[in-house]
Amino acid sequence: MNSEFIKKMQVTCTNCSLDEICIPRGLSHSEVDTVSQVIKRKKTLQRGDFIYRDGDQFKGLLAIKSGTAKLIADDQDGNEHILNILLPGELLGFDGLFNDQHNCSAVALETLSYCELPADNLEELCQQVPSLMRELFRHTGSKINNDRNMIVINNRPAEERLAAFLIGLSDRFSKRGFSSSDFTLPLTRQEIGNHLGLALETISRLLKQFQTSGLINVNNKQIKIRDIDSLRNIFSQPR
């Protein structure tokens, strides 16, 4: 994206509605301005479009403005594994930090717009805006903690995994100002199963079971959480 496009859009970090949850959180007004000048607004993508592909050169860290995405790792035999899903306001691209080459792929799950904090400016920018460095470390730390939480969750029984997944979505939607009780699953049963290491039939059966127990209402991809405390209890009970 070129600079005239940026001027045309008139969207900057300063007036972006995500400014509280994206990178600039924790930065002063003038610091946000500085960062905003190098942030690139990228074009909108459609469902199924790749944001980046495994092996692509790392060009920068990305922030989702609207829409959702999935991170997928391609394993040896060509199957793909959904590592994570990304909601509006969340950051991605950290898998490129190690060797300037992406280590997994990112795919839009629906119409999606995003911003980029270019990698080539990163060092100088952090020199100019020291607290940006701190924020970036915070975000990398957060990603590490999330991934490790996923490792722990993935070794628990199917029921707990799905409950944790739903609770996680609820919390994250809530943090972004969406309803914590009513939301649309951005993934198919197949994809949820893939993400949680379960068969799609298991997801279907468990959603039904959760509904029967009065924990949630399910209508295809539409979820209504009816008893969030009991749902939370599912994975905080001793086995």
Add this chain to the structure above:
Amino acid sequence: MNSEFIKKMQVTCTNCSLDEICIPRGLSHSEVDTVSQVIKRKKTLQRGDFIYRDGDQFKGLLAIKSGTAKLIADDQDGNEHILNILLPGELLGFDGLFNDQHNCSAVALETLSYCELPADNLEELCQQVPSLMRELFRHTGSKINNDRNMIVINNRPAEERLAAFLIGLSDRFSKRGFSSSDFTLPLTRQEIGNHLGLALETISRLLKQFQTSGLINVNNKQIKIRDIDSLRNIFSQPR
């Protein structure tokens, strides 16, 4: 590389035998000197000692000089899950980057010595030594990639998990200058099982099976890899 510096009495990053694999990799001589001045050499710990505990204040990033350690997450019901093991020359502590508070515990698996890059100097130090920032981002990126690899591996059959674990150890030992074919498992069967999400009996049975197939020799914790290619093939075969 730095052989002319190995005359100093004190152990510094400049003459540390780990200088190729620890933080200073990628820094110039003078930069390593600068970093070396703030690095703290910590006292030696014994098996079972905590390096840090879940919830502890984050004091800095740590590099293991000798010995091995495990990272453990305490889940809701008091069970612990071994997230990773750390070999000499490897870094830990990144789980404290998010909110200046450790998100898991680190425990010595044997007599262990380590260094600390203090957190309170980090911002200024990165201002003075810009390439340190790049190196730190590289390391955080590496941790993220490793954890995600773990997520993918953990959803595969038991045989593949254990093969991947052994190959991973072999590669990492090799990178540190140890034998890639002969090494001692730093974990009990119980701990390996915990780490891989398998029962300890399954580990025992699979090690036996690998030995019977001529892939490895097992003598309690002593492992000899006899056919590393076939071992690698176990998890690069289509299912």
Add this chain to the structure above:
DNA sequence: CGTATTATTGACTCCATTCAAAGATAGTGG
């Protein structure tokens, strides 16, 4: 040397997968 921890091995059980088939939903073009 005796005790505690760790490892092996077998038999049985169970959670989740796989296979299979029918039903629902969304998207497309005539």
Add this chain to the structure above:
DNA sequence: CCACTATCTTTGAATGGAGTCAATAATACG
């Protein structure tokens, strides 16, 4: 707008991989 098709979801029945239980053996340790 409806019919047609592809995709997604539900549900049941059978299978199997890994867990659990249990008992013995080996190793480490004070």
